[in-house]
Amino acid sequence: MTIGIGGWGSRRKPMSLIREILRSDLKDLTIVSYGGPDVGLLCAAGKVKKLIYGFVSLDSIPLEPHFRKARQSGAIEVVELDEGMLQWGLYAAALRLPFLPTRAGLGSDVLKYNPELKLVKSPYEDGEELVAVPALHLDVALIHMNRADAAGNGQFLGPDPYFDDLYCGAATRRFMSCEKIVPTKDLLLEGSLHTLKIHRMLIDGVIEAPGGAHFTECPPDYGRDEAFQKQYALAARDPDAWKDFVAQYLSLNSEAEYQEAVRKNR
């Protein structure tokens, strides 16, 4: 199964949905992401077969330690794209196009290590050779928003929509968690019309998950939990420490228990 995960790095990631995947028996996943701890956690849990990504970073900690481990042990198959190419692949899928052309990737080792990427020649007078970024079709898209209504209209209240609408456009099934479900008539109380980036046409299921982006940031509702993120990154250094971290936060029965464990140890 191919799962696309919205957000960016350690920002507004649908972490409660990721934790649900960790509790499930899903495996051999293909993950598409501008990755952060979503990718790190899924790699650490051995859920990832193939990773299609623009980067994987924790932002304030530039290198994602669990992703690094997976890469350095050769545990996962990777398709690493230029950041803009990943957007293009999602956009192509969302527009039902087989590919979109770009210069990005030309001359770099992106093409060397992804030999399935093809070039395309402009049919116009310029005859320019460009990279044809293939559509990135997703089985499932997962995103996290600040607000939503029960019909699946989603609202971002932070500074950046990232590419969440494109993930949804590229996917067959689209699921959105949000900090708070509000009545439709209240959707404009906290943000302007322009913050209603996710339309219900893009969404199949919505769930209220307060703190659902933890420990990534979800402004203006909350910032990144830097202390927790540090603890997460440190635990990656040592298998015993990681086992403790998993016992304390991840091998729990529900999101509610996770949130409780985070609260207790604050």
Add this chain to the structure above:
Amino acid sequence: MSDFTRAEVCVAACADCYRGDGEKLASAFGTIPMIGAKLARSTFEPDLVMTDGIASTLANVLPVSSGPDGKAPPEPVVDGWFPFRTIFDVLWSGQRHVIMIASQIDRFGNQNFACIGDYRKPKAQLLGMRGAPGNTISHTTSYWIPNHSRNTFVEKVDVVSGVGYDRARALGEASTRHHEVRRVVSNLAVFDFGGADQSMRLVSLHPGVSIDEVVEATGFELEVADSVPETRGPNEQELVLIRDVLDPGKARDNEVKA
């Protein structure tokens, strides 16, 4: 007067990379390039466009660090919305000049910060390709290398994330017209690509650094310009800006020892 530090020379050298750019988006990674870009914007390139590092462009210049006096930094004056998708649009349009960091760079300006060793099972996974392939083929790029050594200036980079002149040339005119690796600034010297076949050339030495020292620390045969002046230090006005306005907390000294 030479009453400035090596870090401050590096800041001025990074600022000089932006000379002549006008109304372009100036992006900079690393502390010293960031101060450099702000210095250029505050002096000889007032039209440069800069973001707050999140999703806005700012009409004013904010410091990279706060001083010991605890003076509150100026309030940001937002003049534009620049989420990531807009940054991508702008960079593909060519209206940007980025200073990126290179973990490795070769004589033609091919850059690697993706990983060290075999790509399929790297010895060290670094940042990854990130935006480097798209940046380098779309607009002007310069590089900052805080630790000039044979490990960073290499004969051949392990992975090409940023495209150098030999590879751009091989793609033909359609690609070379958007490709420019302008300068490399290291903690020792400044380089351009005015050498044979657009190879790297030493153009100035930071005060107190010798040609031999640079050649010794470089893992490929380096072209040396006919005359190699000393890299200029910041002038009085620039020094005041660096010390009192842009970096009163001396974050620059953490990147290059004074």
